[in-house]
Amino acid sequence: MASTVAVELPHGGFSFDNCKRNALLEDKGFKAPKAYKTGTTIAGIIFKDGVVLGADTRATEDTVVADKNCEKIHYISSNIYCCGAGTAADTEMTTQMIASKLELHRLETSRKPRVCTANRLLKQMLYRYHGYISAALVLGGVDSTGPHLYSVWPHGSTDKLPYVTMGSGSLAAMAVFEDRFKPEMEREEAMKLVQDAIRAGIFNDLGSGSNVDLCIITKDKTDYLRTYQEANLKGVRQGTYRYKRGTSAVLKTEVKKIVLEVIDTQVKPQAMDTD
Amino acid sequence: MEAGMSCLTNPPPFWKNGPQPGGIYNFPNSSATHSNTSESQRSAYPIVTGTSVLGLKFNGGVVIAADMLGSYGSLARFRNISRLSKINDSTVIGCGGDYADFQFLSSVIEQRVIDEECLNDGFGFTPKSMFSWLTRVLYNRRSKFNPLWNVYVVAGYQDEQPFLGYVDKIGVAYEAPAISSGFGSHIALPILREEMEKNTNMNENEAIALVQRCMKLLYYRDARSLNKYQYAVITKTGAAIHGPVVPETNWEIAHLIQGYE
Numbered sequence: 461m462a463s464t465v466a467v468e469l470p471h472g473g474f475s476f477d478n479c480k481r482n483a484l485l486e487d488k489g490f491k492a493p494k495a496y497k498t499g500t501t502i503a504g505i506i507f508k509d510g511v512v513l514g515a516d517t518r519a520t521e522d523t524v525v526a527d528k529n530c531e532k533i534h535y536i537s538s539n540i541y542c543c544g545a546g547t548a549a550d551t552e553m554t555t556q557m558i559a560s561k562l563e564l565h566r567l568e569t570s571r572k573p574r575v576c577t578a579n580r581l582l583k584q585m586l587y588r589y590h591g592y593i594s595a596a597l598v599l600g601g602v603d604s605t606g607p608h609l610y611s612v613w614p615h616g617s618t619d620k621l622p623y624v625t626m627g628s629g630s631l632a633a634m635a636v637f638e639d640r641f642k643p644e645m646e647r648e649e650a651m652k653l654v655q656d657a658i659r660a661g662i663f664n665d666l667g668s669g670s671n672v673d674l675c676i677i678t679k680d681k682t683d684y685l686r687t688y689q690e691a692n693l694k695g696v697r698q699g700t701y702r703y704k705r706g707t708s709a710v711l712k713t714e715v716k717k718i719v720l721e722v723i724d725t726q727v728k729p730q731a732m733d734t735d
Numbered sequence: 736m737e738a739g740m741s742c743l744t745n746p747p748p749f750w751k752n753g754p755q756p757g758g759i760y761n762f763p764n765s766s767a768t769h770s771n772t773s774e775s776q777r778s779a780y781p782i783v784t785g786t787s788v789l790g791l792k793f794n795g796g797v798v799i800a801a802d803m804l805g806s807y808g809s810l811a812r813f814r815n816i817s818r819l820s821k822i823n824d825s826t827v828i829g830c831g832g833d834y835a836d837f838q839f840l841s842s843v844i845e846q847r848v849i850d851e852e853c854l855n856d857g858f859g860f861t862p863k864s865m866f867s868w869l870t871r872v873l874y875n876r877r878s879k880f881n882p883l884w885n886v887y888v889v890a891g892y893q894d895e896q897p898f899l900g901y902v903d904k905i906g907v908a909y910e911a912p913a914i915s916s917g918f919g920s921h922i923a924l925p926i927l928r929e930e931m932e933k934n935t936n937m938n939e940n941e942a943i944a945l946v947q948r949c950m951k952l953l954y955y956r957d958a959r960s961l962n963k964y965q966y967a968v969i970t971k972t973g974a975a976i977h978g979p980v981v982p983e984t985n986w987e988i989a990h991l992i993q994g995y996e
Contacts, residue, residue: 576996579996580996583996610996617995618995618996619995620992620993620994620995620996621992622988622991622992631921631922631956632921632922632925634922634956635921635922635923635925635926635952635956636925636926638952638955638956639926639948639952641988643987643988643991656929660925660926660929661925663925663928664921664924664925664928
């Protein structure tokens with residue numbers, strides 16, 4: 461009996477109304493639908509002129525590869541990109557939300573957006589959901605104050621570091637970084653390092669695989685290198701079981717026409733039903 | 736007189752609702768179900784633990800390394816323990832997991848080596864026989880729900896070939912050119928594998944250098960590791976444990992980090 465006079469304003473935030481019911485159903489044996497996770501190895505480093513972000517391209521649904529070539533480096537603004545690990549839907553929608561907020565902010569302020577703004581927006585949103593939005597992000601970009609790199613955790617904490625890795629393959633990638641990172645690297649060196657880190661994740665972590673995507677952001681331009689390296693090529697078929705034409709000799713050819721009786725032909729324009 | 740005599744022949748009970756003298760008493764408020772005292776006690780969790788052990792085959796031998804820390808949960812309790820044990824000139828084992836179980840098994844192995852010596856027939860433990868024996872012991876203990884909570888890396892030189900094997904507390908056993916246990920499998924193994932792929936024919940110095948790099952990485956990223964480790968090299972000439980080594984670590988990036996946003 462909702463009254464039209466005293467309207468209930470919609471509450472923001474997560475609606476926990478169904479939690480009790482879900483728990484009861486799970487007790488009875490109902491299996492909840494599985495979250496479509498990305499497994500993942502994502503990494504980022506700051507080099508001399510800017511930021512290099514890298515990601516693998518495998519999306520997993522438990523033990524099945526759901527998408528062999530998904531995009532994990534999301535657009536936030538022309539000078540800021542964000543890699544996402546965790547639940548695929550969460551990373552996609554969160555980054556889109558923040559990209560939209562940042563665009564409105566950019567129009568309001570008439571300034572190129574800053575990475576710290578994106579960072580604040582992300583952490584404020586994720587903290588509000590107390591970790592229920594399972595998005596672990598590597599946020600990087602170059603703005604008027606220089607290159608910046610952040611890692612954002614699902615509960616809303618952030619770290620500002622020269623090199624970060626996230627995802628199930630983060631340990632393998634971090635091992636490569638800890639081994640070979642130096643401050644003020646050159647562009648090519650930095651790209652090779654990130655590529656090697658993602659490859660370490662791809663080959664040593666089962667939740668990561670397929671190809672390497674890179675994104676190099678500098679003060680003047682951004683290079684989004686989708687499928688920078690195809691680390692796992694599909695095998696080429698060695699032979700084929702198809703028989704060549706002429707394998708069976710044709711002795712005689714006969715063409716017979718099938719006679720059809722035409723009963724009725726009608727072509728009538730019909731007006732569109734626009735009532 | 737009669738009433739007094741019956742007291743002696745048929746005494747009243749000492750007390751009501753209490754323990755019977757000479758019997759096992761189950762305390763009324765105990766929630767723990769330890770009433771069945773079976774002979775086999777179950778290992779529930781490790782107490783003093785060792786972290787990763789790394790192993791790597793090279794051209795002409797094997798190198799294994801383990802740091803010298805015995806952690807008591809999150810406390811770095813024993814900072815000078817050796818987790819590598821030289822069995823004989825062709826075999827060295829490294830151990831991670833519960834240190835007490837390692838000490839127990841080490842004493843069993845020591846006694847067996849002495850027994851072999853006493854037989855005086857020219858035979859001793861080979862790396863493969865040690866590996867096989869360890870697998871059987873660990874698997875059997877696990878099957879009795881009383882595991883030795885350890886991970887063993889067996890390294891040696893046998894039949895002109897280097898040998899490197901891994902045995903777990905559940906009896907998982909395999910051989911591989913590069914092995915690491917615990918945290919090492921996530922951090923060091925990708926590096927070991929990549930370097931071995933690039934350089935299939937490593938010599939002793941290259942292998943030792945690679946292991947040193949990986950021990951440094953483990954010190955950076957394993958929260959239960961120490962900056963001091965031993966490594967053992969086994970070649971056809973013999974086995975030797977070197978160390979303790981304290982690697983140089985680079986904390987220069989600290990100057991690049993300020994705040995968290």
